[in-house]
Amino acid sequence: GDSVTQMEGPVxxxxxxxxxxxxxxTATGYPSLxxxxxxxxxxxxxLLKATKADDKGSNKGFEATYRKETTSFHLExxxxxxxxxxxxxxxxxxxxxxxxALTFGSGTRLQxxx
Amino acid sequence: xxxxxxxxxxxxxxxGQQVTLRCSPISGHKSxxxxxxxxxxxPQFIFQYYEKEERGRGNFPDRxxxxxxxxxxxxxNVNALLLGDSALYLCASWGGPASDTQYFGPGTRLTxx
Numbered sequence: 001g002d003s004v005t006q007m008e009g010p011v012x013x014x015x016x017x018x019x020x021x022x023x024x025x026t027a028t029g030y031p032s033l034x035x036x037x038x039x040x041x042x043x044x045x046x047l048l049k050a051t052k053a054d055d056k057g058s059n060k061g062f063e064a065t066y067r068k069e070t071t072s073f074h075l076e077x078x079x080x081x082x083x084x085x086x087x088x089x090x091x092x093x094x095x096x097x098x099x100x101a102l103t104f105g106s107g108t109r110l111q112x113x114x
Numbered sequence: 115x116x117x118x119x120x121x122x123x124x125x126x127x128x129x130g131q132q133v134t135l136r137c138s139p140i141s142g143h144k145s146x147x148x149x150x151x152x153x154x155x156x157p158q159f160i161f162q163y164y165e166k167e168e169r170g171r172g173n174f175p176d177r178x179x180x181x182x183x184x185x186x187x188x189x190x191n192v193n194a195l196l197l198g199d200s201a202l203y204l205c206a207s208w209g210g211p212a213s214d215t216q217y218f219g220p221g222t223r224l225t226x227x
Contacts (some may be wrong), residue, residue, distance in 0.1 A: 004156075032214040043118075043204055044157070044218040051214060089156055093214055099170025100208065101147070102216060104156030 002027045002092050004105035009087075012111045013080055021075040021108045023064075023090030031092035033057075033066055033073040034102065038087045047075075047088070085112045116141065118207045118219030126225045127195050135190045135222045137205030145169075146188040147216060148180060149204040157204055163188055164210060192224075200226045 007022045025031070032051045036044040048057035053068035062077045073090055087109045091102040119138045127133050139146050145164040149157035159172040163182035182188045192199055202223050206216035 034215075036218070043202075043220040044206075046215060046217060049215060091156075093216075095214065099162050100145075100211075100214070100216070101159040101162060101170055101172065102149075102157070102206075103159070104149075106154075107156050 002031065002094055002103035004090050004092065004103055006088075006090055006105040006108045009107070009109035010111050011108060012113065014113055015082055016079045017112075019075070019077040019080045019084075019110065021088055021090075021110070022072070023074055023105070024070070024072045025090070025092045025103075026071065027092050027094065027103075029094065030068075031094055033064070034091045034093060035062070035064055035073070035075050036089045036091060036104075038089065038107070040086075044089065080110070080112045082112045082114055085110055118205055118217055120203075120205050120219040120222050122222060123220070124223045124225075126227065128227050129195055129197060131195050131226075132191065132193045133195060133224060135192075135203050135205075135224070136187065137190070137207075137219060138187045139205075139207030140217060143207040143209050143217075144186050145208045145210055146182060146186065147206040147208070148188070148190050149206065149218075150174075151202040151204055151221070152198075153201070160190070195226045197226050200224060 035047040048059040050057040050066035087107040147162040148160040151157040162170040202221040208216040
């Protein structure tokens, strides 16, 4: 089945620093790729997605590019804010079978300090 | 428009009991998926229903079951609760085979004592 490897957290940055959270995946077939964010005590919010190779997903200053050749989908943001503190999950969506199941890694906790 | 709603918000049960969790998808969405998120881990896929039929099942024991109703709402049932079933149970709504995006509800926090 699919699997995801994310960089270990927590990642601690100062406000306005550049953010990169690495994500690599293994998948049978050609998945869509997603980043979700989870704030304390809440469910998952969709952050961005990409559905085919070389697509760039973007939202709220975050970006990630679907790299099929390296099976990666790294998340970046040019200038983080304290409000970005949360846990970030990379997730491929298998779509070659009848089910559409997201596979999550363990997540990366981001802490942004003022 | 209302997003995905789940009830109850929190639940405390004891070992061996049974629990039912409820989910209402986004209006117009016909598919619901259930995920279990143990503290400190990522969500794990449990079930997916589309048009009231089970379309996928994750690696969970038969103590876990689910169903989808004609109005596309769904229930997740867990029998013979174990301490290890303590988790946040997330419901995700999506529009169907032509759509890739799943939208999550706030979850139900289940504590088994």
